[in-house]
Amino acid sequence: MSAATVTATAAPRRRRASGLAAGLVLLAALVPVLAFLSITQGSRDIALRDVLDAFGHFTQSSSVDDTVTVRLRVPRTILGLLVGAALGLAGTLLQGLTRNALADPGIMGVNAGAAFAVVGSITLLGVSGLGFHVAAAFVGALAATALVYAVGSLGRDGATPVKMALAGAAITAGLTAVTTGLLLTDLAAQQQYRFWQVGSLAGRYAPIVTGVAPFLAAGVVGALLCGRWLNALALGDDAARGLGVSLGRTRVVLFLVVGLLCGAATAACGPIVFVGLVVPHVARFLCGPDYRWVLPYAMVLGALLLLGADVLGRVLGGTGELQVGVVLGILGAPFFVLLVRYARLAEL
């Protein structure tokens, strides 16, 4: 009955899909450019030729320049891309799951859980060293996420978006209070904690990167598969169930992926805010409400934003470096204000 109608609807769909795909390729093409900058720029001035040489003949006894390049800048770049992608995706999943435009990993108790575990392991267990902090933060972030989900799903309707947001806020407040209490009485712990707490890619050596990378990679793949579900959930709980989405199971899976992404990211870099909040908005602004596109866009944009901010911090900071968390806050906040003011952001 409708061969003509099929053509009428199929042609714009294909045009639109190829436009979105082209945009994604264009954005992805910026990733190697930024990675190149990240490996060549830093507080230590290393000539480009030496950077390139470093890859050719790296051994344990290589020069300082070679060591900085291969042992510091390369893992830092990889971590920046992975963590940025993870936070962009996690923010998108959370905003889609809760249908709350302000949801970011922070409100789900992830940061508070990680911070509590780091401080707890320093003050109560007496462990120190970045590697231990990362492990503790990962466990803490996952535990807090699970706790938020458990508390949020109590009661008749299960884990509704509102209950999850409230549970996240309450558990964040509680954990933060205990963390602060522990820190106030322990000066030595404060010294260690403040370096983890600021949110930074600096000093994350290769073992940390290889430690968290599998979790981040698994989370990224998982997140990219969730677009169909988020598209259905966007129509409301009833409509989503009418379309055959099993709400309980879907929420558990989405929460698990978010926990994996945020837990590993926060563990490796400390709490980095803003990426998870702003990237989904920019992605939706660029490609509309279809999550099968929003997710890959958010992944690439998150990676670009985090690594870009880190490179900028190294260039602006001179010999000192500005932590990526600080750069994101200083540059990101005004940018977001402008975005909200001049570009009409999509509501969920």
Add this chain to the structure above:
Amino acid sequence: MTLTESPATPRLAARDLSLGYDDRVVVDSLDLDVLDGRVTAIVGANACGKSTLLRGLARLLRPSAGEVLLDGTPILDRGSREVARILGLLPQTPVAPDGITVADLVSRGRHPHQGWFRQWSTRDETAVADALAATDTVELVDRPLHALSGGQRQRVWIAMALAQETDLLLLDEPTTYLDISHQVDLLRLLRALNRATGRTIVTVLHDLNLACRYSDHLIVMSAGRILAEGPPADVVTADVVEAAFGLPCVVVPDPVAGTPMVVPAGD
């Protein structure tokens, strides 16, 4: 199409069904066979349990007792996706993300037919095109949903439910917020869809006269139970209306269609 008694095993049925929220019983041990291939309207006073019954039939609520049967099997025992290929639902207040186009929204009706390994197909494309054509919304495909009028928007939502290609379609007060002419348009559309494809349609309606005019079968609910059911002409009497709505009235034949028309009495 002739109106005969329902066959032995209806596709959708309720057995001793009780539904409620917390301790409050809203639907009370109710038995119901949905007539296959007909348009059924559920009417009743506010808070009589009609929307709750529809939500129960659509497996959005877990029964506190009894069960809903789809093709003879308890509906909650079947996979959610499998049910969604048989039974479609238009909730009372669906939400749409900002900026979504008509084409995108209607395409989302294909969800239960797709999977991670079965993405967009020509079958999906045809289903969407047919749904748009059936609801007369083809010209709107590239428009954002929020730019449409209330009547157009409701047609698009129905197109989404049609794209799901289910044999049964449940609608929860689809005419709310529409003016009288758009209410009539929508009910004509539902009846036309039923007549063209034999799709079973169950809809909760507020307007008794429109329900009489555009449904084959009427279910009048009162206090969580079925007060009366049958063809509108048999069901709607002054006594039934007064018992269900507490409104003294006179029932006269609709001057155009001859279906019962309720006129309030006693001014």
